[in-house]
Amino acid sequence: MLRELFSIGLESEGYEVSQASNGIEGQRFLEDEEYDLIVLDLLMPLMDGMHFIKWLRKEKMLQTPVLIMSAMINEEMKNKLMGFGATDVACKPVGLEVFLKKVRGLITE
Amino acid sequence: MKYGAIILALFIALFLWGGEVTGLFDAPNGWFYDRLVSVSFSEEVPKSNILVVDTGHAPEVIRPSDWEKLLSELGKHKPALVAFTFVPPLDLKQSAKEGVPYLIGVAPELQSPDYHSPLNGYDELSTPRGHTSLLSRPKSKGGIYRFADLYINNQPGFSLAIAQMIGRGDMVADVQRLRINFNHGADWLPVVSFQRAMTGGLIPELVQDRVVLIGSVTHLNSPGLATPVSRDSGTLSLTEFEGYTIETLLHGNAIKELPAILIILLLLSLSAVSLIAYQRMTMTMAWRLTFIVILIFHIVAWVQLHWATMWLPLLPLVLNQILLLLLVVRYRQIGSEEALHHVLSDAGSWVRGHLMPEDFYASDQHWAQVANLVDQSLDLQRLIFLERIEGDHRVREVNSLRCSIDTIDERRRDYERTPYSTAIEKGGPIRLSKQYLEPFSEPEQQYLVPLSYAGEIVGFWAFSVAPDRHDNLEEFESVVKDFSVQIAEILYHRSVWQAEQAASSKPLMRYLDFRAGDDLNQRVIWTLNSLERRWGMLEQVLGELVTCTALYDPFGSVLSANKSMEQLSGNYDMSLYEMSALDFLVKLTNMPVELARNMLSTVIFQKKELQFPVSLEKEGKNTFLLSIRPVGRDETHKLAVDEATPFDIRGLLFEIIDPSEFSEIAGIKSQYMERLLLQLRNDMEAVMTGVQLLSSDRMSVDQHQRTMEIILDKVKNTNTRLIEAEGYIDVGMNEVMRSSYPIDTISIVNTILSRRGDELNQKKIEVVKSFPDLLQLGLAKSDNLTALLNNILDIQIEDAGPDSQLYFSITSEEGAQYMKIRGTGFGMPDEELQRFLKGDVSMVSEQFKRLRKGIEHVSSWGGELKMSSELGKGITFELKLRSVF
Numbered sequence: 001m002l003r004e005l006f007s008i009g010l011e012s013e014g015y016e017v018s019q020a021s022n023g024i025e026g027q028r029f030l031e032d033e034e035y036d037l038i039v040l041d042l043l044m045p046l047m048d049g050m051h052f053i054k055w056l057r058k059e060k061m062l063q064t065p066v067l068i069m070s071a072m073i074n075e076e077m078k079n080k081l082m083g084f085g086a087t088d089v090a091c092k093p094v095g096l097e098v099f100l101k102k103v104r105g106l107i108t109e
Numbered sequence: 110m111k112y113g114a115i116i117l118a119l120f121i122a123l124f125l126w127g128g129e130v131t132g133l134f135d136a137p138n139g140w141f142y143d144r145l146v147s148v149s150f151s152e153e154v155p156k157s158n159i160l161v162v163d164t165g166h167a168p169e170v171i172r173p174s175d176w177e178k179l180l181s182e183l184g185k186h187k188p189a190l191v192a193f194t195f196v197p198p199l200d201l202k203q204s205a206k207e208g209v210p211y212l213i214g215v216a217p218e219l220q221s222p223d224y225h226s227p228l229n230g231y232d233e234l235s236t237p238r239g240h241t242s243l244l245s246r247p248k249s250k251g252g253i254y255r256f257a258d259l260y261i262n263n264q265p266g267f268s269l270a271i272a273q274m275i276g277r278g279d280m281v282a283d284v285q286r287l288r289i290n291f292n293h294g295a296d297w298l299p300v301v302s303f304q305r306a307m308t309g310g311l312i313p314e315l316v317q318d319r320v321v322l323i324g325s326v327t328h329l330n331s332p333g334l335a336t337p338v339s340r341d342s343g344t345l346s347l348t349e350f351e352g353y354t355i356e357t358l359l360h361g362n363a364i365k366e367l368p369a370i371l372i373i374l375l376l377l378s379l380s381a382v383s384l385i386a387y388q389r390m391t392m393t394m395a396w397r398l399t400f401i402v403i404l405i406f407h408i409v410a411w412v413q414l415h416w417a418t419m420w421l422p423l424l425p426l427v428l429n430q431i432l433l434l435l436l437v438v439r440y441r442q443i444g445s446e447e448a449l450h451h452v453l454s455d456a457g458s459w460v461r462g463h464l465m466p467e468d469f470y471a472s473d474q475h476w477a478q479v480a481n482l483v484d485q486s487l488d489l490q491r492l493i494f495l496e497r498i499e500g501d502h503r504v505r506e507v508n509s510l511r512c513s514i515d516t517i518d519e520r521r522r523d524y525e526r527t528p529y530s531t532a533i534e535k536g537g538p539i540r541l542s543k544q545y546l547e548p549f550s551e552p553e554q555q556y557l558v559p560l561s562y563a564g565e566i567v568g569f570w571a572f573s574v575a576p577d578r579h580d581n582l583e584e585f586e587s588v589v590k591d592f593s594v595q596i597a598e599i600l601y602h603r604s605v606w607q608a609e610q611a612a613s614s615k616p617l618m619r620y621l622d623f624r625a626g627d628d629l630n631q632r633v634i635w636t637l638n639s640l641e642r643r644w645g646m647l648e649q650v651l652g653e654l655v656t657c658t659a660l661y662d663p664f665g666s667v668l669s670a671n672k673s674m675e676q677l678s679g680n681y682d683m684s685l686y687e688m689s690a691l692d693f694l695v696k697l698t699n700m701p702v703e704l705a706r707n708m709l710s711t712v713i714f715q716k717k718e719l720q721f722p723v724s725l726e727k728e729g730k731n732t733f734l735l736s737i738r739p740v741g742r743d744e745t746h747k748l749a750v751d752e753a754t755p756f757d758i759r760g761l762l763f764e765i766i767d768p769s770e771f772s773e774i775a776g777i778k779s780q781y782m783e784r785l786l787l788q789l790r791n792d793m794e795a796v797m798t799g800v801q802l803l804s805s806d807r808m809s810v811d812q813h814q815r816t817m818e819i820i821l822d823k824v825k826n827t828n829t830r831l832i833e834a835e836g837y838i839d840v841g842m843n844e845v846m847r848s849s850y851p852i853d854t855i856s857i858v859n860t861i862l863s864r865r866g867d868e869l870n871q872k873k874i875e876v877v878k879s880f881p882d883l884l885q886l887g888l889a890k891s892d893n894l895t896a897l898l899n900n901i902l903d904i905q906i907e908d909a910g911p912d913s914q915l916y917f918s919i920t921s922e923e924g925a926q927y928m929k930i931r932g933t934g935f936g937m938p939d940e941e942l943q944r945f946l947k948g949d950v951s952m953v954s955e956q957f958k959r960l961r962k963g964i965e966h967v968s969s970w971g972g973e974l975k976m977s978s979e980l981g982k983g984i985t986f987e988l989k990l991r992s993v994f
Contacts, residue, residue: 001795001819001822001823001826002791002794002795002798004815004819005795005798005799005802005816005819006798008802008808008812008815008816009798009801009802009805011812012802012805012807012808012809012812013807021923022922022923042882042883043883043885045921045922045923046920046921046922047881047920048881048882048883048884048921049883050881050882050883051881051882070883071787071790071791072787072883092787092790092791092794093790093791093793093794093797094794095794095797095798095801096797096798096801096802097801099798
């Protein structure tokens with residue numbers, strides 16, 4: 001649901017958004033298209049965010065910026081994620097404005 | 110009746126008195142009398158007033174000269190009177206002249222004018238010194254001669270005439286009949302033979318002033334008289350009998366009898382005293398008292414007879430005492446029966462009230478609920494409950510679903526024939542090969558199940574099921590049998606209820622059928638059966654409690670203990686059922702006995718819960734907590750007023766609690782709470798984001814609408830989640846341990862693999878894990894899941910060869926998580942594995958039996974367990990669990 005709301009927020013800002021309900025579906029999207037930014041939740045069915053980013057960086061070898069959002073992020077986890085190749089990490093709750101600001105920043109980079 | 114016992118006692122006393130007065134008890138009373146007369150100790154024997162001269166059995170052959178000589182000898186010693194019990198063949202003028210009065214006993218028939226009387230020659234002897242008197246054989250009572258008639262044909266009889274002649278007749282002036290005093294025994298009368306009397310055997314001490322009675326003692330020619338006392342022949346002669354009568358008259362010691370008024374007063378007094386005494390005694394004491402009282406009656410009667418020459422009517426007294434005892438016994442029995450009825454009635458009502466309300470039996474609606482429940486649980490096509498009708502051999506419909514009694518062939522409604530008899534014989538469900546219910550639109554397998562309760566067939570349950578609906582028929586039939594037990598109980602209660610209704614509506618018919626009154630046996634059986642089932646259920650509940658629990662009565666005896674407690678006490682060599690609560694407390698806590706006693710008193714009298722640390726080394730844990738708390742009396746089920754318990758509590762509950770379990774539970778709950786908070790935060794964030802979006806002016810109408818819907822959905826979901834969370838948080842330890850609860854599946858798997866690490870290493874099995882870093886919480890009973898995973902591990906280890914791998918992977922999707930446990934062992938053909946899981950249970954190893962149980966558990970949590978195998982490749986288990994967050 002939050003995914004859908006953020007999608008609406010992004011679309012209202014003029015971004016084109018694809019939504020995947022789990023990591024496996026996300027993998028399929030990346031087979032077909034290129035994206036400017038990937039926003040991930042850590043806790044996902046079938047494939048969690050951690051496995052996805054490992055796959056993205058090590059198997060897919062893509063350098064697409066990745067923003068990870070989760071409520072379960074502490075400092076240790078944050079370092080671990082950054083180590084695996086996350087571009088930025090946001091701890092939930094993330095307000096819409098903060099989220100859009102981060103998105104804007106990551107895409108501009 | 111309130112005063113029934115008193116009225117009956119009065120009636121008994123009056124009846125016995127009436128019997129005594131009317132002579133109804135003469136024979137048995139006489140028997141008692143004879144026995145007491147014959148018992149004689151060292152009594153002082155009074156001097157006899159009589160001398161008996163035995164003429165032998167043929168006095169007629171004695172010569173007249175010898176008679177004259179005898180009379181002359183007697184005359185010298187001045188006897189008071191010479192009396193003959195026969196008519197002597199001599200002239201007594203001389204004797205009369207010598208101043209010795211005489212009397213001749215004459216049989217009444219000899220006075221007849223037609224009779225050639227031998228007295229004719231004695232007419233002139235009717236002088237002041239010579240008389241005749243009537244003498245006849247006395248009358249007996251029951252063949253025993255105890256009484257003498259003093260008058261014969263309204264004339265003074267022989268004995269009375271003698272008494273009158275010697276001036277002692279006025280002693281018994283008004284007495285017609287007297288009870289002869291035989292107290293001094295058969296040898297009391299001095300007897301001298303005629304020969305001895307003739308040869309100087311007569312001395313003045315024997316004769317002077319005595320009545321000399323001359324007659325035959327040997328009585329060979331006539332039957333003797335049976336009296337309370339007798340000589341060797343067993344009887345006395347008429348002469349001796351008259352001798353005793355004369356002695357009784359002259360001593361004035363005839364046996365007196367208690368006046369009728371005194372007898373009734375005595376009986377009534379004894380009845381009153383006995384009734385009071387018996388009421389205060391136990392039955393054993395009452396029997397003993399009765400025995401003692403009867404013995405006392407005998408002693409008193411004997412003393413009265415021998416010292417006061419008074420006969421106490423022993424039989425009525427003895428009978429009265431025995432009948433009073435029986436009366437008290439009966440009344441106590443009635444009291445006990447009434448109390449039992451009361452208890453059974455109360456217990457029965459209570460049990461029935463707790464089983465099902467009365468309207469359940471009466472209403473078809475409730476039976477429809479039962480039918481629906483059974484139908485839904487077993488996925489049946491048609492079903493019908495039939496009840497047995499008393500006095501009829503045909504079954505009657507109670508309730509049915511998608512069929513009716515008419516669906517059953519008319520010829521197959523007789524429960525004394527097949528298929529009913531076959532089902533009864535088998536005692537469980539039978540598959541029907543011949544058509545029982547009329548054909549149905551779909552293929553079906555028909556079943557018939559006997560419904561029996563307390564060993565009695567109460568009805569039948571017929572149903573049909575799709576032939577391929579249940580793969581494991583054995584399991585299905587086992588479940589059907591379990592259902593049938595429950596249905597039978599309900600049906601039985603219905604039949605009892607119907608019988609009660611019928612009884613209350615047709616009381617007259619019950620009397621005509623001799624079925625009036627309560628059928629106590631049936632009530633006892635019914636109540637006990639119901640209570641047994643309830644007790645069994647409670648024991649099962651207690652048995653399934655996680656904590657070690659034992660229930661003691663207030664006196665410290667074990668009432669019940671659960672398996673955990675039995676196991677624990679067994680581990681520590683404690684005989685739980687042979688130990689009192691005090692012993693158990695002392696053994697567990699090593700507390701001094703006196704202190705332990707005080708502690709228990711505190712629990713009982715102050716109704717306080719106490720807790721003590723308990724060290725159980727063998728358990729591998731340091732300290733447990735022993736909690737003792739009073740189990741209070743339920744105010745709504747107060748015990749009978751006279752119940753013999755001084756306590757306000759019903760028992761003591763001992764619980765041994767493992768604090769580490771609390772910590773485990775707290776951990777599970779805390780984990781759940783943590784996830785819950787995150788989820789709620791996430792939900793709140795979504796709502797806030799949605800609200801922020803709504804305030805944006807860049808959104809299209811569609812986006813606006815969609816955002817609104819998402820917010821509403823989110824709010825609804827959050828609310829549902831909170832309600833669900835309430836159910837998970839507000840539960841006790843038992844619920845957490847025994848119900849499916851959000852658990853950390855990865856943590857459980859890791860714990861198991863860690864515990865069995867050594868075993869896996871020894872077998873050189875490599876464990877390869879593929880777990881997500883984050884996983885939603887799964888729904889399962891943690892102990893059952895642990896047992897299942899251990900069982901799976903057992904199977905995999907057994908199947909593994911050297912250097913096998915064991916792959917553990919966990920993945921998740923929305924609302925579910927999947928665990929795959931794949932071994933690269935020897936494996937087996939898949940058909941064989943499926944046979945182990947679904948085939949005949951008796952052919953399966955314990956491991957696979959446990960696995961089957963595990964599959965049932967997983968299903969009950971809403972999950973699924975699948976297994977597959979390939980020969981040479983290993984076995985794979987796939988476990989699906991529902992998940993939250």
